[in-house]
Amino acid sequence: MTRERNLVTEYLARVEGEGAMEVRLRDGQVEDVKLRIYEPPRFFEAFLRGRRYTEVPDITARICGICPVAYQVSSCNAMEDAAGVAVTQPIADLRRILYCGEWVESHALHVFMLHAPDFLGYGSGFEMARDHRDLVESALRLKKAGNELMRVIGGREIHPINVRVGGFYRAPTRAELAPVVEQLKEAREFAREAVAWTASLPCPDFEEEFEFVALRHPEVYAIESGRLASSSGLDIGPAEYEEHFAEDHVPHSTALHSRLRSTGSAYLCGPLARYALNREKLSPLALEAADAAGLERVCRNPFRSIVVRAVEILYAIDEALRLLEGYEPFDPAAVEVPPRAATGSGWSEAPRGALWHRYRIEEDGTIAEAKIVPPTSQNQARIEQSMYGFVQGHADLPDDELHLRCEQAVRAYDPCISCATHFLKLEIDRG
């Protein structure tokens, strides 16, 4: 007799945005796994048409409240590419410091409030705080240090107002930055301990072969600039993106799935990819903490991504402090970026992975066309693929337990569904 099991996780909790997951098993064999997204479409790429190019960083920030700086910086990179203008080193450095703040804030939220409760059997960070008050308080202080960096440089943590095409409206003074330097130094101590702590969490034994894709920079751990690299040797600039990556509308899928054109296969971007491709560019302190925690050179276990995020938090604090040490305010705070008829592409490493933008701009600076490919959209196909193997390996679990484990497995990838401008609604197949 054929026995069919359908599991539907109606609302995925502790992911940013709203999504659900469907799993179909027949006679114990996985037939189908779907990550269903019902985040209503907001049509950014459509209403960006007709806007002035200088408005774009303020508008695209609103795609994601958790990683607005990623959208602002990728937009600015694309506009500056279109104009054929490069920003000065002090501007580039200040952008990187601001971006470090976002990595700390976003990763701290995911590691401690969204992901860690799964390892310890709590339903939320609030529940976890009842038994681990000191830990959660320290984690919130860590998150606050990242937020403070964004507040001082960007004006506020969510949708910063100080980022513009060409640089900033005003470079903060050393006096404004001094208190946040102290906060970051204190946070760095906790971040070191946090790497060891995340590595000590009981972690499911689950490894996957991934094609990793991330930005790479010759000197530093790539954040706000670089070329795009992959585990199989890709090395391209932002204008070449569409030659190498395709966004397909796959039958029975909720999303436009990104694939590598060369192999047709899904790939992974984000912390695991960055760490695998750029590990040697980490600061000595971050490397030492990773080694001491026993983090392998290439981590293929998505559940262990919590350790990689902790390493990246430590690195981002360390890097911000390094750059802040020699910081001097500069004026003018931006370079001129005059409009011209051109197409510009730009990207950066959002906390969840590479974020690519392309704009076609008319002579007077009006946006004629916009295209945005966020990391969660890129990872979608790979997450689903990974879930097949995961579900198969746990198919003997009772429904409620399998349910929870699947939810945890999806959360390990830190999907940000608000970001994913490309998700489609799915017609539910009830088998």
Next chain:
Amino acid sequence: MRAKPSLAVWKFASCDGCQLSILDCEEELLPLAGEIDIAYFLEAGRAAVEREYDVSIVEGSVTTPHDAERIREIRARSRRLIAIGACATAGGIQALRNFADVDDFVSVVYASPQYISTLQESTPSSDHVLVDFELQGCPPNKHQVLEVINAFLNERRPAIGSHSVCVECKRRGNVCVMVAHGTPCLGPVTHAGCGALCPTYNRGCYGCFGPMEDPNADSLAAWMKTHGVEERDVVRMYRAFYANAEPFRSHAG
């Protein structure tokens, strides 16, 4: 001992930033969680309880038939309903569709438009249900979010001013960017709450807290035009994060 009041946080079409502003109250978060029963907050936890709530906070705008139904269900289960942010109080940046044909928008972004279920307009909660309080801002000020939660849990009126950003600028002692530098600024018509952030960073206000109470949007638009701002740039300024809010809407083309 009286039962802890229950709080629910609901998401509609949005960037999640408003919910994040609650999680960004780092110092106040755990004390707050101790005083109340956080009964539904998907971004923070998996406890999803179908029940009545003392206070519901809504983020995001209504853009789908399903969400138009859901906001009514939430209202029916909530003693008080508070809308926070530009999306829930005015339709948000995605309300730019209200000035276009949404089918055109769908075909720009999606290869298979037949899979997209969406309404022609992006609308605030108050277009669908009775809203007890609206807190403006994209994103709202997190201290004001706390004040509003605190006020409703203690059954008092929130202390949120309805004056313009200009007043905040004067309080900070900022030089007026419009008078001194000729920088176009929506400060005179924009609701306070941000602390006059943009002028403090040498830029004009771009109106992300929406219209203040009874703004004179006509006068400001005329002033900007006499100072060399092109008509279409005036339209762009009003047609942004609060494009759908009435006092800005009439200037948004």
